[in-house]
Amino acid sequence: MxxxxxxxxxxKALVTGASSxxxxxxxxxxxxxxxxxxxxxxxxxxxxxxxxxxxxTIGSKAIPILADVSQEAQVQTMFKRAIEEFGxxxxxxxxxxxxxxxxxxxxxxxxxxxxxxxNLTGQFLCAREAIREFKRxxxxxxxxxxxxxxxxxxxxxxxxxxxxxxxxxASKGGVMLLMKSIAQEVxxxxxxxxxxxxxxxxxxxxxxxxxxxxxxxxxxxxxPYKRIGEPEEIGRLAAFLASDYADYITGTSVxxxxxxxxxxxxxxxx
Ligand code: NAD
Numbered sequence: 001m002x003x004x005x006x007x008x009x010x011x012k013a014l015v016t017g018a019s020s021x022x023x024x025x026x027x028x029x030x031x032x033x034x035x036x037x038x039x040x041x042x043x044x045x046x047x048x049x050x051x052x053x054x055x056x057t058i059g060s061k062a063i064p065i066l067a068d069v070s071q072e073a074q075v076q077t078m079f080k081r082a083i084e085e086f087g088x089x090x091x092x093x094x095x096x097x098x099x100x101x102x103x104x105x106x107x108x109x110x111x112x113x114x115x116x117x118x119n120l121t122g123q124f125l126c127a128r129e130a131i132r133e134f135k136r137x138x139x140x141x142x143x144x145x146x147x148x149x150x151x152x153x154x155x156x157x158x159x160x161x162x163x164x165x166x167x168x169x170a171s172k173g174g175v176m177l178l179m180k181s182i183a184q185e186v187x188x189x190x191x192x193x194x195x196x197x198x199x200x201x202x203x204x205x206x207x208x209x210x211x212x213x214x215x216x217x218x219x220x221x222x223x224p225y226k227r228i229g230e231p232e233e234i235g236r237l238a239a240f241l242a243s244d245y246a247d248y249i250t251g252t253s254v255x256x257x258x259x260x261x262x263x264x265x266x267x268x269x270x
Contacts (some may be wrong), residue, residue, distance in 0.1 A: 002032040003236065007243040009034035012074045012086040013081040014079070016040040016069050018125055019047035019098030021203030022153060022234045026093050029057070029235030030242065035091060036061035038082045042068050042096070052138055061086070069096045069122030070114075079129040088137050090144060091242045092130040093135045097171075099205060105164050109193040112167045118170035122176065123152055127182055127193070134191050137215040149242045152235070152254060154181045154195040156260050176253060183251030194241050199257025201229040224267060225258030 013030045017023040019041040027037045028051070037055055039062055041048035048064040055062035063085055067078035082089055097119045100111040127150050134256065149251030155168075158176040163168040200219055202210055209219050210228050215266035220226055234256055240246055241254070255261050 002029075004029075004033040004239040004243060006243070007033045008239065010089040011035045011242070012038075012082070013093065014038040014040060014082050014089050014090035014126075014130070014236065014269055015093040015095055015230055016122070017042070018093075019051055019064075019159065020199060021205060022198065022231045023093070023095040024051050025231030025235035026095060026151075026153075026238045027062075028054060028237045029065070029232070030091065031055040031058045031062065033239040033243065034060065035242075038062070038078075038085055038086070038089070038187070039064045040067055040069070040190060041079060042066065042252045060164055069094075069126055070117035072154075075122075075125040075129055079126075080132065081258070083133060084234050089133050089243055090148055091124055092148075092150045093153065093238055093242075094126050094150065094175075095123055097153065099168050099206070101165050101168070107167065112146070115167035116171050116174075118167070120174040123175055123232055124178060127178070131182070131186060131191060132190040134186075139190050145244050145247055146188070146192055146250060148192075150179075150182070150191070150193040151238050152193070152195040154179070154254060156197050156199050156257050158195070158197055159261065179253070180251050187250055192241075193245070194246075194249060194251065196241070196251040197253050197255045197257065198234055198235055199223065199255070201231055201256075202236060203231055208268035222264055223258045223260055224262055224264050227258060229256060229258060 013035040015027045018027040020094040052062040066073040155172040156170040
């Protein structure tokens with residue numbers, strides 16, 4: 001049985017990049033907890049439609065909305081539509097993200113800009129619209145003790161440097177202080193902002209790290225707990241952080257990484 005069933009009843013969530021991987025699992029977990037969910041996606045609608053159907057099967061409402069989170073006008077239109085359809089937004093999960101890897105001296109300005117635009121600017125644009133709505137509506141005590149919740153999907157790479165991925169690591173390092181600064185700014189308004197920092201999770205983004213036994217084994221020295229994480233493990237934490245059980249948690253990064261942050265190179269001495 002899902003541990004948070006009913007906890008988010010009456011709440012409206014918007015999950016970016018919700019048609020695959022972690023975003024999909026988060027959307028389903030929020031729905032299991034009782035929230036209605038906007039399934040944001042980019043590209044073809046097939047996968048988003050599947051997530052919408054799965055949410056409806058659970059018993060919550062869902063709508064797919066196509067929008068590129070790096071584009072201001074598209075983000076504004078998405079929130080306008082979400083509020084028209086659902087009346088408000090109580091929970092934003094800033095999940096959409098990309099990688100475009102290259103050695104630093106071979107990285108193009110296009111690779112740099114696209115990753116910063118989606119992973120960092122996209123989180124700012126969505127957080128700004130969400131906070132505008134949270135401030136407009138204020139606390140509705142029958143729904144939640146908080147006026148709104150934002151969960152940023154960051155990464156262990158907000159703290160761990162990553163050679164060959166300077167654009168990605170810089171974007172996630174930026175998300176850390178974006179999240180903390182917004183949390184500080186809006187705490188008095190009863191708006192909570194936190195990050196989930198996944199380690200290695202089994203999603204399309206890092207398929208090369210788990211698709212065969214050799215790659216999987218090569219990953220294990222980085223993970224003291226000796227297994228990859230599953231998207232549902234991020235979903236369950238998102239449902240908890242969005243709930244009033246987490247009401248005293250704001251401005252923090254929660255790592256879900258099997259111990260990747262524990263300097264595994266020191267496992268057998270140093
Ligand atoms: P994924 O590729 O399955 O999901 C990313 C989603 O974002 C996709 O659905 C994609 O279509 C969407 N997206 C990309 N650009 C977009 C845009 N401009 N506008 C709207 N949507 C867009 O990979 P994932 O692993 O599920 O990644 C989700 C988040 O988790 C990302 O922010 C990623 O950085 C983070 N993360 C993943 C891992 C991991 O191990 N998988 C680890 C740490 C952090």
